[in-house]
Amino acid sequence: MRKHFEKGTILFIVILFGIAGYLQLSIVKSTQKLRGEELVKTEQYAQKIATLIRQKTDNTILETLEKNRGVREDLNKILEAFLTKQFIYMFVLYQDANGHFRFLLDGSLKKEEKAAFKEIFIPKSNKFVEAYTTGKMQIIEQKKVGDTEDIWMTILYPILVDGKTEALLSLELSSTYANYLNTFNSPLMRIVHWMQLFLLVSMIMLIFLAYRYYHLNHSLTIDKTTAYTKYYINNFFSKKKITEYNAFLVDIDEFKDINKKYGYAFGDKLIKMFVQRMKNKLIYGSKIVASGGAEFLIFLPKTTHDFKTLTEAFYKEIKTIPYELDGHTLYLQVSMSALRISSESKLYSDVQRVLDEHLMLVKNKGKNHLKIIDDSENDKLKYGNLDYIKEAISERRICCLYQPIVDITQDKTVKYEALVRMIDRDDTSKIVSPYYFLYAIKDTSQYIKMSKMVLEDVFGTLEKYPTVQISMNLDLNDLYNAHLMEMIDKYLKKCQKISKRITFEIVEDRDIFDYEKVNAIFGQLRKYGSKVAIDDFGSGYANYAYLTKLDVDILKIDGSLIGTLLTFPERSKMILHSIKELAERLKLEVIAEFVENEEICEILKEIGITYAQGYHFGRPAPIDHYIK
Amino acid sequence: MKMKKIVFTLLLLFGQLYAMERESTLKLYHHLFRHLFHKEVISVYVEDREYQKVFASSPFIRLVPYLKDADFVMITSDRVLEEVQKRKLSSKTILFATKYKYLEASKRIIGAFYWRKSRSQYLFLQDRLNEHNISLPAGYSKFILDEL
Structure with missing residues (x-):
């Protein structure tokens, strides 16, 4: 849009320039024509005056004018008569023996302007000498600024007697007359002048706008530290x-x-x-x-x-x-x-x-x-890009992997934890952890869409495998999300038999302040027989205080407490013992996460923890991987 | 604010043109005075208001109210010419005219600067310069005449 406007503006200005140029050229041609016509007329005047002077002086111009004051005055009057608005000055000069020009006749009307007979005259142009010596008419185009600004053109007409220049007739066309002639072009000129004015104003405005744009752009692009914005x-x-x-x-x-x-x-x-x-x-x-x-x-x-x-x-x-x-x-x-x-x-x-x-x-x-x-x-x-995730959701490249939770006393898988994953767009064998993408879509509609896909996957799996139990993660914030909770409730209600085989693992990334509300939501989740577990118990926000206020079924011990079993065995065992005993008294099940090897598994057995989860028992994988 | 600036610039421009004309006239006289006198400041008698304005701005020209105090007298009117002719001025006082006819009227006037047919005319008469023992540099030769 802006580009079209710019192109249009430039084209418009170029056309205006073109028209102005064309009109200007027409005016120049027309002016030249008028000038030519004026020159012809002036030359005709000059011829007539020269003939008259020759006749009146019997071809002895200087001699007669020197001797006969009457002839001088008569001729001056004739010159005066020729002085119209066309001519500003009309005078006759001769060149003395020293080469100085002197007035012979002067047609000036005002007394103070009239030159005296034989008064010296110092011309500014060499054309006076040229006209005198060559005997050929000369034209001087006077400058528009300076001494002679009121003269348009000077026509120097040599008065010849027997082929020799006896005097020089100077006819000076006035600038006023030139302006008068120009009025014939005035309608056209007026248009051109208006166009020129318009173009000038446009140019000034464009320059001004460009200047403003530069400054504005500079202030928008350069910070006071001289860095970019x-x-x-x-x-x-x-x-x-x-x-x-x-x-x-x-x-x-x-x-x-x-x-x-x-x-x-x-x-x-x-x-x-x-x-x-x-x-x-x-x-x-x-x-x-x-x-x-x-x-x-x-x-x-x-x-x-x-x-x-x-x-x-x-x-x-x-x-x-x-x-x-x-x-x-x-x-x-x-x-x-x-x-x-x-x-x-x-x-x-x-x-x-x-x-x-x-x-x-x-x-x-x-x-x-x-x-x-x-x-x-x-x-x-790459994976944190919202568009990328959006595309993955729309292409259903969101899936659940399942990690077994094992009863280590019987070495038997009792449950699977559903873990959400994204499949890479270009390499479908590449499975992307939620660490990369979950944060980016929190609080967006995409999160709800993704949760729905997870629920579909989990319920689909539970339906397909009637003996399987699955636990799935819910963020504390999810519990407050009415839309999401409504969706979960709908699923639970719809598949009530299946609901008994679901555990909701609640993950907290902040403190709980309204336990009543959370308990009410837990109640809603458990309404159809589902269980509620506290994830990452023993670290961060998931602490003992919860147990006094929240009604849960399972504690999932945080992986960091399991990880230290080998590095700080005594203290870690003591802590795990205390959690296990507490859970027993509260009639809660306990699951240990991050069990990576047999050694840890044996320690857990020693402590008396029944359920465990970790790479030792199996990595997250499609459910088919575990249930043949 | 911007409009004021534009108006101010235009005024300055016209003022500048006017100043340039005055400047060139002053320059012409400064140049002449440098060759006529061996003084830092020249006392000038001039009655014409325009000339007074031009000369008033010069640090090398002092305008004097009396003919007798002047080094350089400008004959700008018939009255000044009469005054000059009546009084016995010092032979060192230089007279200069602003009209051709004054050159004819008094042989004491060494030269003139005036306008004829829209052209400036600058004249000096050799014999009159000689009388004052004035020799002008070569640059003035085209303005020096043997006779009127």
Whole structure:
């Protein structure tokens, strides 16, 4: 749309220029024609006057005029008579023995303008001499600015007697007359002038708009730190592929302290200096984007140079070399994360998210450090892309894998945990963990769609295998999601027999404040015989306090407590013992997660834990893998 | 604000053109004075208001109210010519005219600067320059006449 407008505007202006040019040319031609006609007329006048002078003086011009004042006055009057608005001056000169021009006759009407007889005249043009010596008429086109601005043209007509110049008749056409002649072209000229004015105004406006656009664009694209703005980079990556770049996220640690200590003006100058140093060190085509405070997102074009070497050299340059400013020497502490962007990345905001996460890790581990992000993180970029997930859901590339939960006392699988997975678009053998994609769709409609697919899968499996029990995960937030809960309720109600074989494992990523409501939801889940388990018990938010307030059936001991059985066996056993005893008293089942080997399994048996889950018993796999 | 700037610029432009004309006239006289006198500041008697305005801006010209105090007298009117002829001015005082006819009227006037047919005319008479022992540089030769 904008392009069409621009093209249209340019075409319109070009057409106007064309028309104005054509009209201007027509006027020039017409003016030349009028000028030619005037010259012919003037020459005819000059001939007549010259003949008259010759006749009146009997071909002895100088002699007669010197001697006979009466003839002089008569001829002056004749010249006066010829002075109309066409001619401004009309006079006759002769050249004395010294080569000076002197007046013989002057047709001026005003006394003060009238030159005296034989008064000296110093012409500005050499054409006077030329006309006199050659005996040929000369035309002087007078300048429009300067002494002779009121004269349009001077026609110098030599008065010859026996082939020799005796006097020089000067007829001077006035500028006023030229303007008068131009009025014949005036309608056309008026149009041209209006067009020229319009074009001029348009051009001025365009220049003004261009100037304003430049300033506005500059303020929108360049930050006060001299780095680019997010607006710029958004536009930039709407045209360029992010995959052609690698990225850094750089942050000056404790910059607030610098501002506090040296003042904001100093801080601003320092940050500009910092940006400048980054610019100097980065390869051509790099983009530094101010992403807030003293944090900068940098995109640098991919090169054949080793990314790690390049990144480390850059980090060293900006960090280890001191900054000299206003008599102060400062060593900056800088945290930085760097990512080699994979060919599958699409959004710059995703890149920023990954860099952000890793910069946060750097900061949490004491700041002032460089983290080059592992290439596998690119999977997060790829699979964390909302469009990619959306496509996977619509193509039903979402599935459940099942991991067995085993009664270790009888070495018998009693249940399977359904674990959601995504299948890679290009490589269907590649199964993607929810770690990469679940976070991206939380609180979106896609999450509900995915949950529905999981429920369909779980209920389908339960229907297909009537003896199988399955546990599935529910986030605490899911319980508050009315839409999702309604959907679960519908499934449970519809398949009440199946419902008895389902366990809902509740995962918490935050504290529970309204236990009553949660208990009510648990009640809703258990209405048709399903069980409720607390996942990751013994770590994070899933603690003992829950047991006092929540009505659950199963405790799933957090994997971290199982993992320490081999490294800190005594204490770990004690803790597991206490959980087991507590569960027994509360009449709860206990499941140990992350059981990776026989040794752990034996310890669990010793403690008296009945159920276990982990790679030792089987990895997540399609249900057919376990039930033949 | 921008409109004011434009108006101000146009005024400045016209003012500049006017100033340029005055500047060129002043330059012409400065040049002449440099060759006529060996003084830093020249006392000039001139009655014409326009000339007074032009000369007033020069640091090398001091306008004087009396003929007797002037190094350089500009004959701009018949009255000034009469005054000059009546009074006995110092032989060192240089008279200069702004009309051709004054050159004819008084042989004491060394030259004139005036306009004829829209062309500036700048004249000096050799014998009159000689009387004042004035020799002008070669650049003036085309303006120096042997006789009127």
